[in-house]
Each structure stands twice: as C-alpha cells, then as structure tokens.
Amino acid sequence: MDKRDSNLLLVLLSSAVLLISTFIFTSAVQKEPKIRFGKASENVVTKELVSGFPLIPEYPASYLENSYKQEDGTSVRYVGNWLTSDSVPQVEMWYKEELVDSGWVIDNLPADENDEQIQYLVAKKAELTLQLSIIRGKAQNLTQIIAEFPPQINEDES
Amino acid sequence: MAIKDRWSSKSKLLLFGFISIIFYLFFTSSTIHAQTLRFVSWGDTKSGTSTLSAESNQAKALNPKFTIYAGDLVSSWSIPAIEAWVVAVNGGNNNGMRDITFPVRGNHDSGASQADWSNYFNQAQTAARVGATNYSELTKDLTYSFDWGNSHFVGIDVIGDVTRMSSAQIAWLDNDLTAAESRGLTHAFLYWHGPIYALAEHCCPAAPSALISVLNKHPIVSATFQGHEHVTAYTHINSSRIPAVTHEFEEFVTGDAGAGPDTCQSGRFDYCMTNETRAHGFVTVDVSGAAFTVNFYKLGTTSPQKTMTFSKSGLTPTKTPTPTPKPTIPTKIPGDLDKDGDVDIFDYNLLIENFGSTSCGNVADIDGNCKVDIFDYNTLVENFGKTG
Numbered sequence: 211m212d213k214r215d216s217n218l219l220l221v222l223l224s225s226a227v228l229l230i231s232t233f234i235f236t237s238a239v240q241k242e243p244k245i246r247f248g249k250a251s252e253n254v255v256t257k258e259l260v261s262g263f264p265l266i267p268e269y270p271a272s273y274l275e276n277s278y279k280q281e282d283g284t285s286v287r288y289v290g291n292w293l294t295s296d297s298v299p300q301v302e303m304w305y306k307e308e309l310v311d312s313g314w315v316i317d318n319l320p321a322d323e324n325d326e327q328i329q330y331l332v333a334k335k336a337e338l339t340l341q342l343s344i345i346r347g348k349a350q351n352l353t354q355i356i357a358e359f360p361p362q363i364n365e366d367e368s
Numbered sequence: 369m370a371i372k373d374r375w376s377s378k379s380k381l382l383l384f385g386f387i388s389i390i391f392y393l394f395f396t397s398s399t400i401h402a403q404t405l406r407f408v409s410w411g412d413t414k415s416g417t418s419t420l421s422a423e424s425n426q427a428k429a430l431n432p433k434f435t436i437y438a439g440d441l442v443s444s445w446s447i448p449a450i451e452a453w454v455v456a457v458n459g460g461n462n463n464g465m466r467d468i469t470f471p472v473r474g475n476h477d478s479g480a481s482q483a484d485w486s487n488y489f490n491q492a493q494t495a496a497r498v499g500a501t502n503y504s505e506l507t508k509d510l511t512y513s514f515d516w517g518n519s520h521f522v523g524i525d526v527i528g529d530v531t532r533m534s535s536a537q538i539a540w541l542d543n544d545l546t547a548a549e550s551r552g553l554t555h556a557f558l559y560w561h562g563p564i565y566a567l568a569e570h571c572c573p574a575a576p577s578a579l580i581s582v583l584n585k586h587p588i589v590s591a592t593f594q595g596h597e598h599v600t601a602y603t604h605i606n607s608s609r610i611p612a613v614t615h616e617f618e619e620f621v622t623g624d625a626g627a628g629p630d631t632c633q634s635g636r637f638d639y640c641m642t643n644e645t646r647a648h649g650f651v652t653v654d655v656s657g658a659a660f661t662v663n664f665y666k667l668g669t670t671s672p673q674k675t676m677t678f679s680k681s682g683l684t685p686t687k688t689p690t691p692t693p694k695p696t697i698p699t700k701i702p703g704d705l706d707k708d709g710d711v712d713i714f715d716y717n718l719l720i721e722n723f724g725s726t727s728c729g730n731v732a733d734i735d736g737n738c739k740v741d742i743f744d745y746n747t748l749v750e751n752f753g754k755t756g
Contacts, residue, residue, distance in 0.1 A: 282573070287531070318482045318525070321505035321512075327543065330506055330536035343536030348706050348714045356535040360528070 263288050264338050264359055267308035271296055272355060285361030292355040301344050301353055302329045309333045314340065337362055405517050406431065409559070409622040410650035411438030411595030414476060416626020417456035419648045423625050423667055424459035430652055430665075433516065434498040435465065436523065438595035439474025439561035440627060446479070450488055456626075468498050470521070473510065474561040474595060475528040485509055491523070502551070506540045513544050519555040519655050520548035520588065529562035529573045529596065538578045542712065545586040554658055554680060555590040563621050565609050567636040568597035577612060578716055584614045585712065590660065590680060591618040591653075598628025599642040600649040600664060602676065618678055620662065624648045641666060641673050649673075703751040705731050711751045 260277040268274070272294035280287040294301060302323060306316060317339075318332040329344045343356040408427045413420040427435065437457075442449035457466045470491055473480065486509045495503040500514040500521075510525035522544060526533050545556055564575045564583075583589050599621055603609065606616040624630075629648060632640035641649055647666040654661045658680040663672035703711040705718045718732055734744040
C-alpha cells in the first residue's frame with residue numbers, strides 16, 4: 211500500500227466515522243427532543259378535531275389539516291385548520307349563511323366580502339366566540355380556513 | 369454715469385426679486401415635504417369620564433392632528449355609556465376631539481357589535497377629515513389603517529390581551545405593512561388594546577409567535593401603542609424582553625384616560641410615569657422625518673413629565689418596487705415552503721398546518737427526516753423574513 215492509498219483509506223475511514231456519529235446523534239435527538247413546539251400544554255392533533263373542539267359547520271369541499279388546544283392556566287384556546295381549493299369569497303359566503311342557520315350570531319363581517327386574499331369574521335353563540343380567518347395561501351392555490359376560539363372574556367377584568 | 373446708475377438700480381431690483389422667488393420656493397417646498405405631525409395616544413376610560421373630559425381639553429390645547437385611542441371606552445357597552453364617553457372625549461364642551469379620534473375596541477367594549485360600533489365611529493370619514501390617505505380596512509371600522517405624511521397607522525380590533533389577535537389580522541397586518549413600505553414611508557405606528565409586552569396588572573400573556581415574526585419582518589415598525597393596563601409607561605422591546613424579537617421597536621402603554629392609575633411591575637418597564645406621579649395621563653408624539661418625540665403628560669400639568677426622542681437612522685426602509693410574477697424556483701432559503709423566494713406568514717401557516725405529519729416528502733419537512741417537527745419549526749423561524 212503506497213502513501214496515496216493510505217491517505218485515501220484515511221479519508222474513507224474518517225467519513226465513515228463522521229456519518230455514524232451523525233446518525234447516532236440525530237437518533238438520540240429525535241428520541242429525546244430538548245425543545246417542544248409551543249407551550250407545554252399544547253397538543254397538536256392532525257386530520258381530526260382535538261377533543262372538546264366546539265361544534266361548528268365544516269366547509270364541505272375542505273379537509274381538516276390539524277387542530278390543537280392551548281391551555282394557559284385556567285384559559286383554554288382551540289384552533290382548527292382546514293384547506294380548500296375554493297376561493298376566499300366562496301368560503302366566506304358559505305360560512306355567513308351556515309353559521310346563522312346553526313344558531314350563531316355574526317358579530318363582525320369583512321370590510322370587503324369580495325376580497326380574494328384575506329377575510330375575517332367573528333360569530334358568537336352562547337359563551338363562545340368564533341374567530342374565522344379565511345386566507346388565500348400563495349402556495350398550491352389553496353384557501354386556509356382557520357377557526358379560533360380565544361379564551362372567554364371576563365367582563366369584570368380590569 | 370447717470371445711465372449706469374439707473375441700470376444698476378434695475379439690476380439690483382431684479383436680483384432682489386429673483387432671490388425672493390428662490391426663498392419663497394425653497395420654504396414652500398420644505399413645508400410640503402417635511403410635514404410635521406403631532407398625534408395623541410390615550411385609552412381606557414371606562415367609568416372615568418370626568419378624567420377623560422379634562423384630558424381632552426388638555427390635549428386639545430396641544431393642537432394634535434388626530435388621536436389614537438386603544439380601547440375600553442366604556443365599562444360595559446350601552447347607549448348611555450357610549451354617549452357619556454362621546455361627551456367626555458369632546459371635553460364636555462364639544463371641543464371637536466371626537467371628530468379627530470381613531471378608537472379601537474377593548475374587552476370592555478366587546479358588547480358592541482360591528483353595527484353598534486359603526487354607528488358611532490366611521491374611521492374612513494375621520495381619516496378624510498384629518499387629511500389621512502390610503503385608508504384600508506379588514507373589518508369595517510374595527511381593523512383599519514391609513515397614512516399621514518411619512519407615517520403609517522394601523523388599528524387592530526383585539527378585544528382583550530394580545531393573544532386574541534386572529535390569524536387573519538396577523539396576515540392582513542403583514543400585507544398592509546408590506547404595502548406601506550412599498551409606498552416609501554418611514555414609520556409604522558401600531559395600536560390595539562392588549563400590550564405585546566405586558567408591564568402592569570395584565571402580566572404576562574405571550575404574544576403570538578406569528579405576530580412577532582411579522583413585526584421582525586418589517587423595519588417600518590417604529591412603535592406600538594396599547595392600553596388594557598391602566599398606566600402611562602414605556603418599554604424598549606428587544607430580545608431581552610421578548611426572545612424572538614430581531615427588529616427592535618418602542619412600546620407605549622397609554623391606558624389611563626380615567627380607568628387607572630395602576631402600578632407598573634418592577635423590571636418590566638423603562639419608564640413609568642404612573643409610578644412616579646400616581647396620576648392619569650396621555651402622551652403626544654411629534655413625528656419629524658426619521659425622528660419622533662414622545663411627551664408624557666399627567667392630567668392637570670401643562671408641561672410634560674418626560675420627553676423622549678427616537679431616531680430611525682439606519683432603519684429607514686428603502687422603497688421596494690412592485691413585485692412582478694416570477695417563475696417557480698427551487699427552494700434556496702430553508703423555510704421557503706411555498707418556493708416564492710421568501711420566508712413569510714404563508715410559509716409559517718403551511719408548517720403549522722403540517723405540524724406532526726410523519727409522511728416522507730411533506731412540503732414542510734425541511735430537514736427531510738420524514739417528520740414535520742420542532743427542528744423544522746426552528747429552521748423556519750430562524751429564516752423568517754429572509755428573501756432569496
């Protein structure tokens with residue numbers, strides 16, 4: 211084995227050691243992540259609604275991406291994300307009617323119901339407040355429907 | 369010799385006229401281009417209408433172009449309550465302050481529907497009245513923006529603390545600030561009810577990560593103005609206050625036009641007039657070019673308690689051209705999930721949508737380990753705001 215061969219062998223060996231070390235490190239990190247996403251009490255559920263999510267009409271031509279529940283002390287917040295290929299005004303018009311038919315009272319309407327990019331409406335039912343965000347994503351020509359239930363407002367709060 | 373003298377007099381006259389015209393043109397153009405702006409920031413009256421009335425007359429004497437009011441006009445929404453607020457904001461003597469005031473709702477105003485609110489506040493008309501331009505709305509009279517001189521103002525309907533800001537409001541804010549930057553403006557002043565960084569009695573709900581990411585992305589953001597906490601105070605927001613902050617800005621809490629005074633918490637403010645004076649108050653902001661000066665006033669005292677001047681040198685945004693459609697290119701910036709050449713709110717939303725997915729080839733799986741997890745999230749957040 212001449213000097214050139216031994217150098218090549220050294221390089222190959224070093225690369226192998228580096229690859230194995232990287233693999234072991236990555237596996238260890240994946241098994242015991244040091245950082246969690248969001249708050250400690252936040253759980254992300256994909257493709258289904260998280261337990262306790264308030265009942266709302268679901269846009270028929272949409273699919274649920276995920277939902278989650280955030281608990282911060284005594285307050286609870288629910289968020290659900292749906293995707294559809296329909297336009298923002300189509301989705302907004304549908305929700306405006308369906309929410310009313312389901313007993314919700316529309317509180318805020320978008321300033322421009324023909325806006326193709328972002329629309330936002332707020333509806334109330336009993337103690338619940340629904341913030342409905344309808345946003346056209348730049349990717350994949352999809353519209354994102356985000357239903358958020360912020361923690362309840364205590365009117366006595368200073 | 370006599371002829372020479374006569375020509376000399378004519379020449380002098382002509383020269384004097386020419387210089388006068390030059391001076392006139394110079395000063396006229398200076399006035400047009402260097403519009404100075406004074407506005408008032410206040411909020412949170414609830415049942416303290418006599419305080420609001422007195423503050424109104426004090427502020428009116430300072431001759432502001434307009435005022436921004438960060439919510440909690442009333443204790444609980446009713447016609448008599450809002451009528452009492454209207455009388456008070458007009459100083460009890462129809463001083464006209466209501467006509468130049470841009471309010472947003474607070475949690476105590478939540479009983480007002482959009483229609484109720486619009487019966488009392490037509491923000492587009494107020495904008496026209498005070499000479500503002502580029503008025504825009506997400507929801508009628510509730511979440512809106514406008515320009516005045518070199519400054520952009522954004523009022524957002526957040527009924528309570530900052531965690532109540534919706535996804536649509538954050539995405540709209542991002543688009544709205546991008547548009548303001550493309551118009552070549554220098555400052556953006558944002559206002560809503562709950563502080564981004566609480567410093568008194570509502571301590572300490574964390575601001576949504578998406579909101580901080582949007583603020584980081586826009587150097588035009590100079591300061592924010594909130595209420596909810598019944599103090600008149602200031603905090604410089606940087607990464608020591610909120611770790612995710614990369615674009616520093618100033619936060620003013622002006623929430624004591626009658627509802628306080630309360631107490632700022634030790635270690636959470638840079639200046640708290642309320643702790644020093646135990647008095648109600650408000651601030652004025654004078655904008656001149658890249659600088660703005662904030663004066664803290666306590667009720668009943670005509671000279672300011674504190675004056676602070678901030679300059680944006682080095683942070684002034686450059687005017688960006690209108691984006692033109694470009695062909696899809698391979699992702700160059702880690703986190704640019706929609707491959708449009710930047711890492712923005714849409715990429716963030718895509719990641720959140722796909723968070724937890726374990727399918728290989730997922731668009732949000734940045735590190736390619738067949739899982740959309742915290743490591744992908746961290747990569748996206750690190751690159752938020754970058755463009756290719």
